[in-house]
Amino acid sequence: MIIAESLTRRFGSTTALDGFDLDVPAGTVHGLLGPNGAGKTTAVRILTTLLRPDAGRARVAGHDVVREADRVRARIGLVGQQAAVDEQLTGRQNLEMFGRLHHLGAATARRRARDLLDRFDLAEAADRPAGKYSGGMRRRLDLAAGLLTDPVVLFLDEPTAGLDPRGRAEVWRTIRSLAADGTTVLLTTQYLEEADQLADALAVIDHGRVVAAGTSDELKGRLADDRLDVVVRDPERLGEAAALLARVGDGEPRVDPDRRLASVPVRDRVAALTEVARQLTTNGVEAEDIGVRRPTLDEVFLAITARSAA
Known part of the structure; x- marks a missing residue:
């Protein structure tokens, strides 16, 4: 049209x-x-x-x-x-x-x-x-x-x-x-x-x-992977959670101590979520929240226009 x-x-x-x-x-x-x-x-x-x-x-x-x-x-x-x-x-x-x-x-x-x-x-x-x-x-x-x-x-x-x-x-x-x-x-x-x-x-x-x-x-999906987020109950164990995410993710984990959050990009969201939940339980790291988040359109837009400017 x-x-x-x-x-x-x-x-x-x-x-x-x-x-x-x-x-x-x-x-x-x-x-x-x-x-x-x-x-x-x-x-x-x-x-x-x-x-x-x-x-x-x-x-x-x-x-x-x-x-x-x-x-x-x-x-x-x-x-x-x-x-x-x-x-x-x-x-x-x-x-x-x-x-x-x-x-x-x-x-x-x-x-x-x-x-x-x-x-x-x-x-x-x-x-x-x-x-x-x-x-x-x-x-x-x-x-x-x-x-x-x-x-x-x-x-x-x-x-x-x-x-x-x-x-x-x-x-x-x-x-x-x-x-x-x-x-x-x-x-x-x-x-x-x-x-x-x-x-x-x-x-x-x-x-x-x-x-x-x-x-x-x-x-x-084309411009950014999903992210697997874990919020730990005990801030002292945030480093352990990040190390576990490094094993299952497809990139370097990011850590936000103020939010007790560790995050890593993942491609196979279901497999990564299942495996990290198992690893956290096995290692006794208690998670307050865990989930996979798709990138927002805002994040994608900023990534696209930044590449265009470059």
Whole structure:
């Protein structure tokens, strides 16, 4: 549904995109991650026809973003980083206004506004000024506006920026609902938990190009081993626990005396967990806690971008 090949874009002496590639299948949520200045917003602006690339090509919903820009615009929705709602107008008036701006007839705009207010759980607040909405409600109204033309592809650029945890959870539920209904979603975000929760696949962009891609689990498994953690009851026996972990692990154990924690990377999580539990019991080292932990997406992201910078 979205294909980008070797997209390049420069602003003076700054290269924002440098051979950017992307392939997003229909009906999926695809996360685009990257640090500030990595090129995420520039990529979205090109894919939504707001900016022309200097080189490369891209197709969205089957149409070239440069040669068929009008056809692309007719099939996409875009929700930017800031909620684009008029706080003086009611939720209903906002949606009807956006519908008319999209050249929908008055009756069609009213019907689409009513349907979307129901869909986004805003019907009870439909006739209240948007300025009295919570942050999560305003963001849902913004998402509704992005769906007025029933797009097949929806671009969400930092959709939960500035929201509190409750507002973020509301938007997450909405995005899951959109994906379940078959909408293809490209999501840019700096919240790695958000990408982990929502995205079917991820692309990490740094210095204008994709430096890693795959599912969340694939990225975690490819770039970092699981870790086997043991918390001992007696801090005097932490060294013994670390020595036992060295026998079963696939690397040098790390020791955190303050937490009474010894940790080691492992590849075969079940075998390592079973063996270290047996060894601890045999040697009389009492564990307060023991478990295998997958690396977080935050850790993977930092590892990827550090390698990219290097």
